[in-house]
Amino acid sequence: MDKIKMITPLVEMDGDEMTRVLWDWIKEILIKPFVDLKTEYYDLGLVNRDKTDDKVTVDSAIANKKYGVAVKCATITPNAQRVEEYNLKSMYKSPNGTIRAMLDGTVFRAPILVDGITPYIPTWKKPIVIARHAYGDIYKAVDGLAGAGDAKLVYTDRDGNKTEKTVFDFNSDGIVLAMHNTDKSIESFARACFNYALDMKLPLWFSTKDTISKVYDGRFKEIFSRIYENEYKEKFESANIEYMYTLIDDVVARIVRSEGGIVWACKNYDGDVMSDMVATAYGSLAMMTSVLVSPDGVYEYEAAHGTVTRHYYKYIKGEETSTNPVATIFAWSGALRKRGEMDNLPDLVDFANRLEKATITTIEQGEMTGDLVGLFKKEGVTPKKLTSKEFLQAIAKRI
Numbered sequence: 001m002d003k004i005k006m007i008t009p010l011v012e013m014d015g016d017e018m019t020r021v022l023w024d025w026i027k028e029i030l031i032k033p034f035v036d037l038k039t040e041y042y043d044l045g046l047v048n049r050d051k052t053d054d055k056v057t058v059d060s061a062i063a064n065k066k067y068g069v070a071v072k073c074a075t076i077t078p079n080a081q082r083v084e085e086y087n088l089k090s091m092y093k094s095p096n097g098t099i100r101a102m103l104d105g106t107v108f109r110a111p112i113l114v115d116g117i118t119p120y121i122p123t124w125k126k127p128i129v130i131a132r133h134a135y136g137d138i139y140k141a142v143d144g145l146a147g148a149g150d151a152k153l154v155y156t157d158r159d160g161n162k163t164e165k166t167v168f169d170f171n172s173d174g175i176v177l178a179m180h181n182t183d184k185s186i187e188s189f190a191r192a193c194f195n196y197a198l199d200m201k202l203p204l205w206f207s208t209k210d211t212i213s214k215v216y217d218g219r220f221k222e223i224f225s226r227i228y229e230n231e232y233k234e235k236f237e238s239a240n241i242e243y244m245y246t247l248i249d250d251v252v253a254r255i256v257r258s259e260g261g262i263v264w265a266c267k268n269y270d271g272d273v274m275s276d277m278v279a280t281a282y283g284s285l286a287m288m289t290s291v292l293v294s295p296d297g298v299y300e301y302e303a304a305h306g307t308v309t310r311h312y313y314k315y316i317k318g319e320e321t322s323t324n325p326v327a328t329i330f331a332w333s334g335a336l337r338k339r340g341e342m343d344n345l346p347d348l349v350d351f352a353n354r355l356e357k358a359t360i361t362t363i364e365q366g367e368m369t370g371d372l373v374g375l376f377k378k379e380g381v382t383p384k385k386l387t388s389k390e391f392l393q394a395i396a397k398r399i
């Protein structure tokens with residue numbers, strides 16, 4: 001059989017622990033037998049990040065910008081315990097944070113749906129994609145304790161002119177917080193959301209609390225509205241999808257009643273909280289994909305879960321694990337499909353579709369990893385627990 005040819009390499013960002021093990025198996029069992037795989041390889045495993053003083057992460061993000069499409073394995077974000085475990089020179093920042101900042105990107109998280117695993121909200125028939133603004137607000141806030149006295153917000157412009165507002169005149173102990181965002185970051189976020197919605201042909205809902213936060217959240221609302229009117233309105237109309245702005249309270253109520261099939265754009269904190277709620281409601285973090293999209297159309301695909309450390313410690317003791325590779329498979333298929341679209345390679349796009357279909361069919365026909373067995377209910381099908389490798393082989397048979 002002739003293998004499918006590629007033109008431009010994918011930027012391949014390898015990672016850590018159990019997902020690093022799955023990474024190799026996915027390539028060997030599911031991709032290389034069918035595709036003449038071209039990648040530019042960056043080893044973001046913690047050992048190599050330490051060896052290169054984390055330069056490899058920066059280099060991989062530069063390559064991502066150059067080629068346009070990357071696929072990333074889950075990586076360890078070191079904490080004090082990891083610094084000791086790996087004898088690290090420094091407590092490196094999260095690679096995802098570094099890449100996100102360099103690409104000025106927005107993260108979209110979408111669940112993978114299979115017949116037999118019903119979301120906790122059974123009316124959700126289609127994916128709900130959460131787009132989380134990944135800059136500012138409480139994540140870059142300044143806060144502090146206050147006692148009796150005046151808390152003020154002071155703004156000084158470049159000429160030294162001051163504007164002052166009293167936050168609160170305290171009579172007793174309390175707390176204060178000040179946060180910010182920038183028009184530039186909000187504009188990038190808006191464009192990434194509009195582009196993604198057009199790409200997926202899904203309606204876009206954006207929510208804030210501008211009735212209460214009139215200037216701050218009001219600014220988000222205005223920027224989205226201006227960019228929509230000037231740059232996207234016609235494209236949305238010809239794609240026959242809607243853009244809707246509404247209050248977050250209203251979206252929460254509408255989402256629960258909806259059947260899904262929506263991109264929900266959230267401010268940073270809302271997205272942090274709501275993405276965990278939506279992921280849980282769809283059944284499993286191991287069935288959630290994630291893509292980072294920059295406003296100029298650079299894509300980085302990954303699984304939403306971590307390196308599955310607990311399973312890895314079993315694996316290195318020689319035990320077979322039943323770790324779910326689905327989200328990582330979909331990171332590869334998403335990246336290959338996007339590469340195929342950009343390079344005009346219909347065979348590569350077709351392969352990505354087949355890989356996803358084979359993965360879903362394998363589960364729907366009752367062969368799956370342990371985490372899904374308890375969630376799976378389908379008449380006439382008894383779920384069977386496979387090891388990760390057996391599951392990948394069961395998928396390969398169906399491609």
Ligand code: NAP
Nearest residue numbers: 074075076077286304305306307308309310323324325371
């Ligand atoms: P995790 O790796 O997502 O795993 C947490 C638990 O969720 C696992 O122990 C497992 O439960 C279950 N799980 C997650 N993915 C699974 C899969 N594919 N198949 C089966 N079960 C799965 O999160 P964590 O333990 O908090 O973090 C581990 C490391 O990952 C940390 O070093 C963290 O820094 C890193 N991390 C990286 C990313 C990223 O690169 N995007 C994201 C999050 C975390 P059971 O043990 O009960 O089976």
Ligand code: MG
Nearest residue numbers: 271272273276
């Ligand atoms: Mg969260």
